[in-house]
Amino acid sequence: MPFRRRFVYSDRVEATSFSSEPHSKAPLLSMRDITKRFPGVVANDRVSFEVRAGEVHALLGENGAGKTTLMNILYGLYHPDEGDVYLSGEPVRLVSPRDAMKRGIGLVAQHFHLARRHTVAENIALGLPDTPMLFPTRALERRLTELGERYGLAVDPKARIWQLSPGEQQRVEILKALVQGAKILILDEPTSVLTPQEADRLFAVVRQMRADGEAVIFISHKLDEVMEIADTITVLRKGRVEGTLKRSEANPSKLARLMVGRDVANPERKVASPSEESVVRLVGVWCKNARGVDALKDLSFEVRHGEILGVAGVAGNGQGELIEILTGLRKPTHGRIALDGGDITPLGVKGLFEAGVAHIPEDRNHIGIVPSMSVAENLVLRQYRYKPFAKGMLLDWSAVTGFVQDAIKGYEIATPSKDTIARLLSGGNVQKLILARELSGEPKLVVASHPTYGLDVSATALTHRLLLEQRERGAGVLLVSEDLEELMKLSDRIMVLFSGRVMGVVESTEADRERLGLMMAGVQEQGLQKHQDLSVTEMGI
Amino acid sequence: MDFLDLLTSTSARALAFSTPLLWAALGEIYAERAGVVNLGVEGMMILGAVAGFIVGQTSGSPLLGLVLAAGVGGVAALVHAFIAVTLRANQYVSGLALTIFGLGLSGLLGREWVGQPLVNSMTFVTVPVLSEVPVLGPVLFTDQYLLTYAGLVAAALLWFVLHHTRLGMTLRTVGEAPVAADVAGINVMAVRYGAVAFGGVMAGIAGAYLSVAYRPSWGEGMTNGMGWIALAMAIFALWDPLRAVGAAFLFGAFFTLSFRLQNVFPPELLTLMPYVFTIVALTLVALGKGARSFGAPAALGQPYQRGER
Numbered sequence: 001m002p003f004r005r006r007f008v009y010s011d012r013v014e015a016t017s018f019s020s021e022p023h024s025k026a027p028l029l030s031m032r033d034i035t036k037r038f039p040g041v042v043a044n045d046r047v048s049f050e051v052r053a054g055e056v057h058a059l060l061g062e063n064g065a066g067k068t069t070l071m072n073i074l075y076g077l078y079h080p081d082e083g084d085v086y087l088s089g090e091p092v093r094l095v096s097p098r099d100a101m102k103r104g105i106g107l108v109a110q111h112f113h114l115a116r117r118h119t120v121a122e123n124i125a126l127g128l129p130d131t132p133m134l135f136p137t138r139a140l141e142r143r144l145t146e147l148g149e150r151y152g153l154a155v156d157p158k159a160r161i162w163q164l165s166p167g168e169q170q171r172v173e174i175l176k177a178l179v180q181g182a183k184i185l186i187l188d189e190p191t192s193v194l195t196p197q198e199a200d201r202l203f204a205v206v207r208q209m210r211a212d213g214e215a216v217i218f219i220s221h222k223l224d225e226v227m228e229i230a231d232t233i234t235v236l237r238k239g240r241v242e243g244t245l246k247r248s249e250a251n252p253s254k255l256a257r258l259m260v261g262r263d264v265a266n267p268e269r270k271v272a273s274p275s276e277e278s279v280v281r282l283v284g285v286w287c288k289n290a291r292g293v294d295a296l297k298d299l300s301f302e303v304r305h306g307e308i309l310g311v312a313g314v315a316g317n318g319q320g321e322l323i324e325i326l327t328g329l330r331k332p333t334h335g336r337i338a339l340d341g342g343d344i345t346p347l348g349v350k351g352l353f354e355a356g357v358a359h360i361p362e363d364r365n366h367i368g369i370v371p372s373m374s375v376a377e378n379l380v381l382r383q384y385r386y387k388p389f390a391k392g393m394l395l396d397w398s399a400v401t402g403f404v405q406d407a408i409k410g411y412e413i414a415t416p417s418k419d420t421i422a423r424l425l426s427g428g429n430v431q432k433l434i435l436a437r438e439l440s441g442e443p444k445l446v447v448a449s450h451p452t453y454g455l456d457v458s459a460t461a462l463t464h465r466l467l468l469e470q471r472e473r474g475a476g477v478l479l480v481s482e483d484l485e486e487l488m489k490l491s492d493r494i495m496v497l498f499s500g501r502v503m504g505v506v507e508s509t510e511a512d513r514e515r516l517g518l519m520m521a522g523v524q525e526q527g528l529q530k531h532q533d534l535s536v537t538e539m540g541i
Numbered sequence: 542m543d544f545l546d547l548l549t550s551t552s553a554r555a556l557a558f559s560t561p562l563l564w565a566a567l568g569e570i571y572a573e574r575a576g577v578v579n580l581g582v583e584g585m586m587i588l589g590a591v592a593g594f595i596v597g598q599t600s601g602s603p604l605l606g607l608v609l610a611a612g613v614g615g616v617a618a619l620v621h622a623f624i625a626v627t628l629r630a631n632q633y634v635s636g637l638a639l640t641i642f643g644l645g646l647s648g649l650l651g652r653e654w655v656g657q658p659l660v661n662s663m664t665f666v667t668v669p670v671l672s673e674v675p676v677l678g679p680v681l682f683t684d685q686y687l688l689t690y691a692g693l694v695a696a697a698l699l700w701f702v703l704h705h706t707r708l709g710m711t712l713r714t715v716g717e718a719p720v721a722a723d724v725a726g727i728n729v730m731a732v733r734y735g736a737v738a739f740g741g742v743m744a745g746i747a748g749a750y751l752s753v754a755y756r757p758s759w760g761e762g763m764t765n766g767m768g769w770i771a772l773a774m775a776i777f778a779l780w781d782p783l784r785a786v787g788a789a790f791l792f793g794a795f796f797t798l799s800f801r802l803q804n805v806f807p808p809e810l811l812t813l814m815p816y817v818f819t820i821v822a823l824t825l826v827a828l829g830k831g832a833r834s835f836g837a838p839a840a841l842g843q844p845y846q847r848g849e850r
Contacts, residue, residue, distance in 0.1 A: 097725070097726055101726065109724075113720050113724040113725075115714045115718035117717050117839065118717065118718075126710060126714055126721070127724075127725035132707065136710055
């Protein structure tokens with residue numbers, strides 16, 4: 001088995017064994033005409049691509065393009081309906097993840113496969129064939145420290161997973177693959193949980209692996225990082241390969257066109273100036289998360305009329321709780337929230353909706369809609385109890401129908417009929433449905449959480465356009481997103497949260513990845529404007 | 542009777558009483574560590590008790606009865622494993638059904654054997670030398686059954702296996718993060734089957750201890766709710782075999798005391814204590830910072846299915 005590489009500690013042995021392999025032999029990995037069907041969808045349609053040793057090969061595509069399915073096939077989790085996988089020119093059938101691992105394939109999945117209560121070493125020892133029966137982690141702990149230093153992947157082997165940040169957990173996954181002797185490392189959307197600086201560190205690790213003769217498959221939908229790290233780029237769209245390019249032949253607009261299938265038109269943000277008056281203002285807000293730990297700490301900021309305020313931060317730094325207190329799903333423990341000067345702190349979900357707060361939730365399929373109810377019912381889920389839809393105890397279905405038909409047309413919701421079950425709609429159409437419902441009453445404040453996550457390009461563009469329209473209409477928009485490009489494109493100002501505190505608020509014209517990234521890692525900006533001195537009386541509450 | 546005598550004799554009786562609780566709880570701890578709740582402990586115990594008695598009576602060998610009881614417990618547990626692991630049905634419903642089934646079947650099978658004394662029952666063992674040690678001697682090493690000692694050894698062994706061996710790590714991972722285990726090449730189903738069957742074997746032994754040693758006879762429903770206490774103990778011990786020893790002894794002491802002190806103290810209140818303790822322990826765990834390191838196995842009660850769409 002040419003792929004089996006036991007972990008060897010002498011750098012010299014490793015280096016020679018790698019460099020003696022000429023890079024021009026049969027490709028390390030070759031997938032040919034892979035087809036995988038799921039009920040109702042062809043996830044991979046005759047996909048072929050090759051990876052050589054010492055190469056970083058990017059798989060670029062939108063969500064749902066078939067990247068993850070392809071990698072699950074390579075990792076033995078799914079079996080292809082048609083097509084073959086070759087390793088160093090030999091055809092192989094990968095039946096399980098263990099099988100793939102034995103053949104030198106390592107996967108760092110988007111959602112980590114780690115037991116949260118176990119230590120780092122325990123998690124890694126689990127998949128190793130030579131882990132001893134007794135005291136399984138003892139020898140490994142030393143090996144991990146050495147390997148961590150070599151690749152710049154330092155993690156305490158005795159730390160428990162729940163104590164680690166997402167970036168550190170990712171390092172554990174990479175270490176796991178390296179210890180298992182992976183020669184082909186698959187990184188699935190690896191930067192989605194990282195700050196820009198952490199991403200740069202990851203890229204350094206990837207370059208080190210490339211120098212050592214590893215093959216790295218880098219899955220992403222972000223053009224800029226693919227341009228930065230990849231040697232070769234294969235673009236997937238709707239399950240098919242749209243093209244394979246060398247980085248030297250590629251440029252972002254060419255890649256975008258391949259990825260989307262047409263030129264991408266971005267909605268323009270008019271340089272309208274937000275008014276000085278705030279829609280919503282928070283003063284000294286604290287709240288606890290579901291585990292009873294303080295998630296927001298002394299938060300003070302405002303969103304003005306006609307402004308989009310972007311909220312940046314690594315996932316889990318209080319964004320979710322912020323959304324929840326603004327929409328009535330969670331109560332602050334201290335502090336005040338004012339909407340157009342009126343105190344809305346004690347209001348619940350219904351009260352805030354009536355006061356003019358629209359909510360575009362992150363988990364659109366579970367929180368945004370009732371999947372088993374019809375499109376029409378979902379469209380009036382918020383308004384059905386008010387006129388004109390309600391007449392006393394009764395619903396006026398003719399009024400509902402009129403509204404629903406306008407909404408389906410106006411928001412381009414692709415649905416067979418208004419009575420179709422909402423679950424059957426695609427992600428983009430579910431989001432249009434939610435936008436139609438939430439934006440219909442001319443809200444004062446729109447709270448949007450990751451509104452374009454997982455959407456295709458046209459649905460993303462529509463969502464952006466609608467949010468910008470709300471801004472131009474004079475509403476305030478609070479936009480939480482992990483996509484810094486999106487934040488910089490849409491927002492007037494960007495606020496960075498770290499560990500439940502505001503690290504800084506910057507004008508989007510002055511924002512860049514470096515500056516935001518530092519704040520996302522917890523570095524507070526010098527001379528940060530203090531909003532805390534706003535007293536409750538000043539707010540007129 | 543002076544106080545020391547009362548203390549040692551109560552402790553010795555508590556130890557004997559706690560033995561079946563310990564065996565059953567150790568088995569349930571392993572099953573739950575693998576992520577499978579088995580509410581059928583009571584049913585498996587009673588099946589073990591009736592099988593142990595019938596085989597012990599017909600063969601004349603209590604040991605043979607014990608071995609068969611272990612087998613019967615294991616087979617009964619496999620039924621639960623099939624329903625809960627393979628069919629991914631609701632574990633609580635399946636376990637409950639197993640208990641009801643076990644109680645009914647044992648009553649049917651044991652009808653003709655009710656009231657007979659066992660011809661050869663297990664005998665007391667007194668450990669030479671050690672029984673002379675003051676206090677500990679009379680409590681631990683005088684007139685106890687071999688199964689009592691074996692239970693204590695088993696607890697230590699199972700603790701070591703759970704925390705310091707590859708097998709234990711595998712088991713814990715299957716209960717904490719079955720996806721991580723699967724991706725590491727561990728057969729999640731097989732581990733769960735094994736753990737549930739092991740739990741059944743232990744419950745079967747616990748049941749047979751009652752019918753061939755502690756109370757060498759058969760009576761319908763003779764487990765008398767011990768299976769439920771064993772379930773509560775698994776939680777009270779925070780899924781740790783060594784803590785289960787302490788829990789078993791504590792619970793055993795309550796029962797012995799409720800009997801001894803019935804003139805001065807309402808016995809119902811004392812027999813209630815194990816459950817009160819379990820509720821208190823669960824509350825403390827849920828409130829405290831320990832939840833992350835000591836809480837229930839994260840995948841407890843959840844069927845596992847690999848993520849094909």
